[in-house]
Amino acid sequence: MILNIDPAVVDWSRAQFALTAIYHWLFVPLTLGLSFLVAIMETLYVKTGDPEWKRITKFWMTLFGINFAIGVATGIILEFEFGTNWSNYSWFVGDIFGAPLAIEGIMAFFLESTFIAIMFFGWNKVSKKFHLASSWLTAIGANLSALWILVANSWMQYPVGMKFNPETARNEMQNFWDVLFSPVAVHKFLHTISAGYVTAAIFILGISAWFLLKKRETGLARKSILVAAIFGLITSLFLAITGDGSAFTVAQKQPMKLAAMEGLYKGQRSNGLVLFGIPQPGKKAGDGQNNFALKVEIPGMLSILGYRNVNAFVPGVEDLLNGGFKPEFQNVSPAETETALPISEKIVRGKLAITAFGDLKKARKAGDEVAAAKADSAMKSNFAYFGYGYLKTPEEALPNVPLTFYSFRSMVILGFYFILLFILVLYFHSKNQLQDKRWLLRLMLWTIPLVYLAGQAGWIVAELGRQPWVIQDLLPTRAAVSMIETASVQITFVLFAVLFTALLIAEVMIMTKQIKLGPKDGGTK
């Protein structure tokens, strides 16, 4: 007996996964960056022998510890939710997706959890150098874990190095290195960890600024600011470069996401980049309305950023919906590319692939090799559109354009603002005027929430911008879920929401208390 999948279970499963991911990403970026900053500060202590650096290291390490545990707690839920809520996904691509998760455990988590214990409890038990090495190994462990989970995520956005096996009804890995070194993976990893570094740098700047505003711990604050601002400036520039690289891979591999990021409905050659804009509320693909109520754009810039060619054609949402244009890929001559199909046609081809898969299974069972060969060939020639077969209408293939557009704008604008902030801080620090610039100190403090906003906005672009796909073009969310009652997921959603929120409140309360107590009492109570 086969009951139909309730669309509500898909929505609630998505909501639950998004909830977990959002909370996870509130804690992890700080862990990624602060682990390195603490290691750098401890290195300064070991190099100079100055006990003040030890005090500074220990202060930030206390805050690191408070934040670390809750990132771990939300992380385990994410890993297991692939199974609990996305059962079909887990089988359909488990042969590729499981490996990075296992490697993450073996290579990164043990490194992190072993040496973090030395970091916290080893001060008087191991040598200075061993302790320092432990701090660095904890940071490397945390960042290695980011590598593997981002490789896994990138593979969902750009599935490479695999082949569908109808016998097992799943995709199977053909080339591990293609998965690990796909351009999407490389850019996503570098961009995401740099975002973590910038988050931690701003966290330190903000709290140090608070000490300066209160005229407390000025020595600690000034030293911390110098380290964080230099680290922040370098990594924020790197963040911009890798952001450009990421956007370029999106243009090449996920053109629909790029169109949503830009609020672009009708593309053109030498397309402009919207600097500021307000998308027309209620705009739908093909309704003939202007897509922006207001916009300021840089001519030709989107073609340059997305295709490294000022004359390149950038397809918009409607172009992708209706097809009929020639996609322009880097290093591929136009003669070799095929005219894009309309999504309605992709749905037809997807259904052909899925039906052929079913026929193949039946033919193999019946031992009819002729029919099996025919079905196999039909399946292979349409497999690139497999996931489209599960869609009911072409519009289902469109992401939420305004949300993606605004999130992308927020992230980019904030990113450039952070660079400016680091420059300003370094300038006034070098002039020894920082403590007098109270407006700047306040700005530093209030930038802490903004850096979290930027990080969340980035993930909204990455994950909502690729909807409806769990695996780009191969599996939409509706075909990836577990067969459970909607009510069950609703209950667990509420339970997770309440628990995570309570833990977040606890973390913020503990953290602010520890900051107010300052380094002398840091972690002793």
Place this chain on the structure above:
Amino acid sequence: MFESLSLLTLQQYWFMIVSLLGALLVFLMFVQGGQTLIFQLGKTETEKKILINSLGRKWEFTFTTLVTFGGAFFASFPLFYSTSFGGAYWVWIAILFCFIIQAVSYEFRSKPNNFLGQKTYEIFLFINGALGTILIGAAVSTFFTGSQFSIQKANLAEYANPVISQWQGPAHGLEAVLNWHNVALGLAVFFLARILGTLYFMNTVDDKNILGRAKRQLLINAGPFLVFFLAYVIALILSKGFAVDPSSGMVTMEDFKYLHNLLAMPLVLILFLLGVLLVLWGIIRPLWKFDQCASKGIWFAGIGTVLTVFSLFLLAGFNNTAYYPSTYDLQSSLTIMNSSSSHYTLTAMSYVSLLVPFVLAYIWYAWWSLNRKKIDAAEMESDEHAY
């Protein structure tokens, strides 16, 4: 090197790795067992603090082993991951809940302004220790008792419902605790974890009052552990099992299947008996010669636990046995042959597994560095990062 191995050999290799991780996890659940003893062994704040801190330096190993166990199972046997996690939803979610509340409790417990209060975090630790161990034990027991699910790979061609693994019955995993076999294993794991927790304290804590109470707890928990464990093992040996025909893949019920497995795999039998003896030795020696042997009990009982659990996993999956059987549709049962990753993926993962000895070596070194001196009240006073 691994490329030339057959698919079956790789499947067996990975089932052994997953089994080893599972076995290490049960040993490391001394942290969970210890958490349920905090109130019984620690009567003053300082004593409680000593106990929590001695566990607080190890909890992450247990947690990481659980995560790695999940990851390795996903990578090597993804059909288990999709079927069990997506089907027995409520059991796994309950287990996850027990672990979220643990992860923050050590760090938050004694910090000022911690929102929920110190007592709440201590109760979180207790819930993790009690419910976490019982539920994991009950979930693993379904490897022998079976669950109700069906697997139809051709479902992928059904547009309206392409889900391959479907759980049958509304309880979504909670039915596992209605079977007395599963509950018995759950309780055996719970009492074993408490025994291991007690032995761990004897190894790491230097406090007369705590050690005196620990000795009593060892005796108190040994009784129920033996009752539940022996009841489970005897029932298992006498029960029918899920046999697989290696050529056709057909699953049938076989009388005394697990007894047959033990006899067919003498090495597993030896490991199992040796494991049980070591656990008993680890319990009896400290009771008998406390002063000389108390701190060594954990090593005997710990190694014994690893051997016993490892051999139980092999009993479930080796010698042509379905390790995750379906009582709803026998032919949907999971075997190491029909649920694994591809030859390519298992090969790639096998290279990664070469890191495991290296990981074990640095864990051992770090552990040794921190444990050279026992934890006492004086250290709790002076340690700045004490929980």
